[in-house]
Amino acid sequence: xxxxxxxxxxxxxxxxxxxxxxxxxxxxxxxxxxxxxxxxxxxxxxxxxxxxxxxxxxxxxxxxxxxxxxxxxxxxxxxxxxxxxxxxxxxxxxxxxxxxxxxxxxxxxxxxxxxxxxxxxxxxxxxxxxxxxxxxxxxxxxxxxxxxxxxxxxxxxxxxxxxxxxxxxxxxxxxxxxxxxxxxxxxxxxxxxxxxxxxxxxxxxxxxxxxxxxxxxxxxxxxxxxxxxxxxxxxxxxxxxxxxxxxxxxxxxxxxxxxxxxxxxxxxxxxxxxxxxxxxxxxxxxxxxxxxxxxxxxxxxxxxxxxxxxxxxxxxxxxxxxxxxxxxxxxxxxxxxxxxxxxxxxxxxxxxxxxxxxxxxxxxxxxx
Numbered sequence: 001x002x003x004x005x006x007x008x009x010x011x012x013x014x015x016x017x018x019x020x021x022x023x024x025x026x027x028x029x030x031x032x033x034x035x036x037x038x039x040x041x042x043x044x045x046x047x048x049x050x051x052x053x054x055x056x057x058x059x060x061x062x063x064x065x066x067x068x069x070x071x072x073x074x075x076x077x078x079x080x081x082x083x084x085x086x087x088x089x090x091x092x093x094x095x096x097x098x099x100x101x102x103x104x105x106x107x108x109x110x111x112x113x114x115x116x117x118x119x120x121x122x123x124x125x126x127x128x129x130x131x132x133x134x135x136x137x138x139x140x141x142x143x144x145x146x147x148x149x150x151x152x153x154x155x156x157x158x159x160x161x162x163x164x165x166x167x168x169x170x171x172x173x174x175x176x177x178x179x180x181x182x183x184x185x186x187x188x189x190x191x192x193x194x195x196x197x198x199x200x201x202x203x204x205x206x207x208x209x210x211x212x213x214x215x216x217x218x219x220x221x222x223x224x225x226x227x228x229x230x231x232x233x234x235x236x237x238x239x240x241x242x243x244x245x246x247x248x249x250x251x252x253x254x255x256x257x258x259x260x261x262x263x264x265x266x267x268x269x270x271x272x273x274x275x276x277x278x279x280x281x282x283x284x285x286x287x288x289x290x291x292x293x294x295x296x297x298x299x300x301x302x303x304x305x306x307x308x309x310x311x312x313x314x315x316x317x318x319x320x321x322x323x324x325x326x327x328x329x330x331x332x333x334x335x336x337x338x339x340x341x342x343x344x345x346x347x348x349x350x351x352x353x354x355x356x357x358x359x360x361x362x363x364x365x366x367x368x
Contacts, residue, residue, distance in 0.1 A: 286316075
C-alpha cells in the first residue's frame with residue numbers, strides 16, 4: 001500500500017492528505033479520485049491539481065472503501081469443480097477463463113477462482129456470494145455440481161452455469177449445442193461420400209451428460225441422412241471390452257480400443273470415417289490407425305470434437321469441431337456484469353441461443 005512519511009512514521013496516503021496538499025475539501029478530492037457522484041463541482045484546474053498531488057504521493061484508492069461506496073466489489077467468482085483433468089491448466093477450463101478474463105478486463109473487474117478438492121463446495125460458493133466477496137458466480141461443468149446447486153437458489157440471478165448441457169432453472173445458463181456439433185460432422189462426411197461412419201463414444205461407467213448428447217447427435221444425424229445405422233458402428237461402454245472409470249486414462253484408451261474394435265470388423269462392416277466425442281479420443285484413434293499401417297485419410301478419415309491446440313500439430317492435422325469456449329466465457333461474464341451494474345434482476349433466467357460448433361478442416365478427412 002502506498003505510504004508517506006509524517007513525523008517519522010509511515011502511514012497510508014489518505015484522501016485527507018491529498019485534500020490538504022491540493023488545498024481543497026475531502027469531498028472534492030473524493031469526487032476527482034474515486035469517480036463518486038457527489039455534489040461537488042470541480043473546475044478543470046482544481047481537478048488537475050488534485051490529480052497531480054495524488055500522482056506525486058502515489059495515492060491508491062482503498063479497495064474496501066470503494067466497494068462500500070459502489071455497493072459491489074467489481075469481482076466475479078469462478079468455480080471449477082475438482083476431478084480428473086479438471087484443473088485450470090486443462091485446455092477446457094483455460095479457454096473458458098480466457099474469455100471471462102477478457103470481458104472482465106474490459107469492464108474493470110477482477111476474478112476470484114475456486115477449485116476445491118474437498119467437500120463443502122456449495123457452502124463455499126454460497127458464503128462468497130452472501131458475504132459479497134464476489135458480485136456474481138460462474139460455474140463450470142454444472143453437471144458435476146447438481147448435488148449442491150440448490151443451495152445457491154436464493155442467489156440464482158447472480159449465478160451463470162457455464163457450458164451447461166441444458167437449461168437449469170432458476171439459474172442462467174450458457175449452452176453449447178453438443179448434439180448439433182456432431183451432426184455437422186456427420187453431414188460433412190456424408191457430403192464427401194462416406195456412408196459407413198463410425199462413432200467413438202465414451203466408455204465410462206458414469207459418463208458426463210454432454211458426451212451422451214454428442215452420441216445422441218450422431219444417431220439422430222445418421223437416421224436423418226438415411227445412412228447405415230449398424231450397432232457395430234458405435235464403440236461405447238456397451239461394446240467396449242474394457243469398463244473404465246473417471247480415474248483411468250480413459251480418453252486415450254477409448255480412442256485406441258475403439259479404433260482397434262473398428263479395424264477388427266470385416267471389410268464390409270468397417271467404417272470409412274470415424275468421429276471422436278472429443279479431440280483426445282480422436283487423436284489416439286488416428287495414432288492407432290498409423291500404428292497398424294493404415295493411411296489417414298486415404299484408408300480412414302478421422303474427426304475430433306473441440307479443436308484443441310493439439311489438432312494442428314498432428315501429422316496429418318486433425319479435422320475438428322471448434323467448441324467456442326472463449327466466446328461462451330465472454331458471454332457469461334458480460335451478462336453477469338450487466339446484471340450487477342444495472343442493479344435490476346432479470347425477470348426470467350437467461351438462456352442464450354445455444355452456441356454452435358464450426359468445422360475446422362485439416363488433413364485427416366478426404367472425399368471417397
